[in-house]
Amino acid sequence: MILVIPDHNNKFFDISTYNLLTAASKFNLDIHVLIIGNHIKDLAVQISKLKNVSKVFIAESPNLVDMLPENHSYHILKIANNYTHIIFNDSFYGKSIAPKIAAKLDVAPISNVIKIISDNIFVRTMYSGSIIANVRCLDPIKILTLRSCSFSNEYIKDNMNNCADIENITISDNLGLSKLLKEERIVSTDIDITEASVIVSGGRGLGSKENFNNLLVPLAKKLGAAIGATRVAVDEGYAPNSCQIGQTGKIVSPRLYLAIGISGSMQHLAGIKDSKTIVAINNDINAPIFNVSDYCLCGDLFDIVPKLLNYL
Numbered sequence: 537m538i539l540v541i542p543d544h545n546n547k548f549f550d551i552s553t554y555n556l557l558t559a560a561s562k563f564n565l566d567i568h569v570l571i572i573g574n575h576i577k578d579l580a581v582q583i584s585k586l587k588n589v590s591k592v593f594i595a596e597s598p599n600l601v602d603m604l605p606e607n608h609s610y611h612i613l614k615i616a617n618n619y620t621h622i623i624f625n626d627s628f629y630g631k632s633i634a635p636k637i638a639a640k641l642d643v644a645p646i647s648n649v650i651k652i653i654s655d656n657i658f659v660r661t662m663y664s665g666s667i668i669a670n671v672r673c674l675d676p677i678k679i680l681t682l683r684s685c686s687f688s689n690e691y692i693k694d695n696m697n698n699c700a701d702i703e704n705i706t707i708s709d710n711l712g713l714s715k716l717l718k719e720e721r722i723v724s725t726d727i728d729i730t731e732a733s734v735i736v737s738g739g740r741g742l743g744s745k746e747n748f749n750n751l752l753v754p755l756a757k758k759l760g761a762a763i764g765a766t767r768v769a770v771d772e773g774y775a776p777n778s779c780q781i782g783q784t785g786k787i788v789s790p791r792l793y794l795a796i797g798i799s800g801s802m803q804h805l806a807g808i809k810d811s812k813t814i815v816a817i818n819n820d821i822n823a824p825i826f827n828v829s830d831y832c833l834c835g836d837l838f839d840i841v842p843k844l845l846n847y848l
Contacts, residue, residue, distance in 0.1 A: 537566045539619040541612060542583070543629050546573040546601060549583065551731045552625040554689030557586060559682050560623055562652045566590045570615065570705075572608045574601035584700040592700050597707040605632040606713040611705060613640055619677060620655070626681040626787060627730070628777070634681050643675035650686040666802065684730070685789040685810055727762035729779065734792045735811075737764030737781060738774065739804075741797020741818065741837055748774040751841045752796065758848045764788065766804050782807040797837050800825025817841070 538560045543550035560567045567588050571579055572595040584592045595611040616622060616637060624630030626648060638645035650668075651659035657672050658680065729735055736756040742748045748769065756763050765775035767782055781788055782804040789810035796817045798804065805828060808814065816829040817837050826832045833840055 537568060537619050537621075538563055539612075539615070539622045540567060540569045541622065541624050541630070541633070542569060542571065543625050543627050544571065544573065544576070544579060546576060546579075549579060550625065550627070550728070551689065552627065552684035553583070554586075555684035555687040556623055556625060556682060557588065558689055559649075559652060559684075559687045560621075561588045563621060563655055565620070568593065568619070569700075570595065570612060572596075572600050572611055573603070574598050580702050584702055585698050587698055589698055589700045592702045593705050594702065595705045595707060600707075602716040603629060604714045604716060605629070605636060609633050609636040609640070610713060611707070612637055614705060616641060616677065621678045621680060624679075624681045626683045628786075630681045634679050638679040641677050641679070643677050643679060644673070645679040645681065646671055646673055647681045649680050649682045661806070683787050685787055727760075729762040729764050729781065729788055730786055732762035732788070733790050734759050734761035734794075735764045735781075735788060735790045736761045736794045736796065737766070737798060737808075738769055738796050739766040739798035740768045740772070741799075742769065742774060743797075745772075745774045747838075751837070755794075755796075755841060755845055755848075758845060759792075759794075761792075761794070762790075764793075766798055766801070795825050795829070796841060798825050799823045800828065 540556050540560050542553040568591040569583050569589055570593040574596055576594060576596055580592045580594050583589060600607055624634045634645045646658055646660060648661045649658045650661060657670060659670055662669050736752050738748050738752045752763060763779050764781045765779040767780055769775050770777055770780045783806040785807055787807050791812045793808055793811040793814045800823055814829045815831040816825040817833045817840050818825060819836055821834050
């Protein structure tokens with residue numbers, strides 16, 4: 537049997553949920569879904585109607601609302617031994633939990649899966665996407681993080697006539713494993729970059745958090761776009777960690793990707809290579825980003841972006 541652990545915010549599923557179910561259906565085995573959080577009964581009802589889902593488990597408690605991996609992995613392990621495959625999205629949530637589960641089960645996790653060949657052979661990317669490898673896993677339980685944009689979702693989303701059973705998992709109310717002390721949100725748009733059709737992304741070239749907010753945020757709002765950032769921009773505090781795109785961030789595949797002040801490291805290019813159209817703005821004619829861009833604007837971003845805003 538397959539166990540799918542979807543990303544959600546206790547109110548809505550991440551769009552990757554449908555891609556995970558599409559991928560899980562390729563195994564031709566029963567698909568179970570485990571939802572962990574608080575006030576998630578509506579989510580359970582929603583996913584129970586999707587094609588090929590045969591059972592939905594709920595682990596519901598106020599202690600689980602913060603999506604902390606230590607607390608969530610504890611409840612996944614309660615039922616993990618019943619499955620041959622446990623599937624996560626290749627997101628911050630999935631990548632923080634999958635290794636914990638694998639270590640407890642004494643198996644090797646397989647990350648960045650982009651294709652499923654058989655029950656134990658998977659295609660994954662390595663070295664920032666420069667190598668595509670076929671991996672055979674002989675462990676009794678396969679722990680997989682899937683690059684969701686590599687799998688379609690239309691077929692699953694169009695089938696809402698299923699009626700899977702819903703079952704509650706017993707909760708340990710006082711886990712004492714971890715507790716969220718503080719959460720800080722930095723200015724951004726309300727659009728999730730993994731779902732966005734247009735992304736405006738900034739890098740080191742912006743120089744400061746103020747420039748990032750004053751130039752990129754207005755441009756993103758004009759375009760109805762999500763905000764993205766390179767790892768360096770996130771490390772420098774220009775943007776929150778949730779905006780990071782790349783091998784150690786989120787993998788995106790928008791229709792339009794605007795790379796502003798981004799040189800184009802291999803780590804970042806691994807996260808944007810599935811974009812349909814890439815527009816790059818950089819003052820270095822030799823920047824690697826220009827090698828993968830469909831449109832290249834070589835010049836001062838502090839001159840080009842305001843002009844672009846005026847034209848829009």
